[in-house]
Amino acid sequence: MAAHLTNFEIYGGEPGQLVEFYAALFGWRIEKTPGIDYWRIEVGADAPALATGGLTHPPGFGSHGWLPFVQVSSCADALATAERLGGTVLKERTAVPRVAWHGVIADPAGNRFLVWEPDPTAFPPPEPD
Template identity: 30%
Template sequence: MPERTGYAHGVPSWVDLGTTDVEDAKRFYGAVFGWEAEDMPTDQGTPYTMFTKNGKVVAGMGSMSPEQAAAGVPPVWSTYLNVDNADEAIAKVTEAGGTVVMPAMDVMDSGRMAFVADPTGAAFGLWEAGTHMGAQLVNEHGSFGWNELLTDDTEAAAKFYADAFGYRPEVSETPNGPYTAFWVEGNVEGNAAAGMMPKNPGMGPIPNYWGVYFTVDDVDQLVGDVQANGGNVIMPAMDIGVGKIAVVQDPQGAAFTAMTFANKQR
């Protein structure tokens, strides 16, 4: 079921890009994913870009503020969890040991959002849907297909997401070490909501974060398209059993994972 009309509480429903060059990002993602971009007015004065694929909304983009750039905040893809009530979700987050990065605010009639961080420091958004319920297309070429927490304390993170969002963690052993799937009541049958894996020393001094995966028909082709359009390859394509992945960066430095699933996702 690649087309979505809504999301259960706690399920990732939206991803957006904060970048230093909106126009070049439009060019890059248009070339590699076939996205079309439409700038929407906001009550903040700067437009917000909606990316569409086959007429369906798939992701968003906003320009980073001068203050963020001055502080050295890099361009980044962010994950948003759908919540029934943003204010109640914030209360749950703080009770579970998380912190509020940006308090809840109305986004015109689109919805209500906030930014929070889990106890390990990984930041993510909360989205209470109004007229904008999130991505209308997922698990198809050029749309997001997975969201994954990379953290140095999986035990603390698992407890936090269980307490704050009702996640049920299920750990399995893989050739690359333990992997946690988060299951959420009300999600599409047979689909975990998100995943989690521990950081390893070989990854270097990177912060704990929520990574965004985009589904593609052919990872090798995607890697070539990224390079041809000014992007970089962080991790070449590799087989992980359930599919094939590569980690890449857009020209401004925002990283994401491209994945071709071995089996069709719903």
Template identity: 30%
Template sequence: MGNPVAMFEIVSTDPSRLGRFYGELFGWTVNADPAWGGYGLVDTHSEPGPLMGGIGPSYQPGDTGVKFYVGVDDLGAWLGKAEGLGASRLVEPTDLPEGYGSFAMFADPDGNTVGLWAGPTGGS
């Protein structure tokens, strides 16, 4: 069985505007948190269980866009496997606040940014 897409993220120079856009378009709820710099967790209201997501602010030029995160059990091992297949490591395993697990990121051989996510019960 393959690893599932576990989370998505949309990074914008105006995350409030995009939160309203996706809320109106798809009926999603975006709960922006000022403590997280305006980053908002997205409830897609999908079934059988909603796909986790977030809409957040841009922190540097060129980081806007849509990213997906694949659920894995060991961030370091999967980063190493990706590098062995031609990827470049972008973000080392990093814990998320409030028990949301941890993540890492790499650029695939074409330069697309891909995230890895180990949920609250996963390892890093």
């Protein structure tokens, strides 16, 4: 059976409090569904399908389960904005050599996700002597 990812949900004890965080951080349009405690997230009509993934050992910041990746135009800006909005940076901006920059954020409810900035020139800074 072939399968592909189609949706995602973000969880929190007070999900309505996460609306401003994600709307401000990623520009997502988020609206409450009438009559139920559910908010629909529209990431954009031109958003690429969730088509790739990976399988690896758990990262050092204690994540279990799945870690969603969100592509951004600037990893550094996303990390700074997330902190300003009440999120926590779990992994600072790090290079995947010649591929991208990435960092890991926890939203105010503790949900973890990775921000990904493609960059074929990304390279870690030299180690100090």
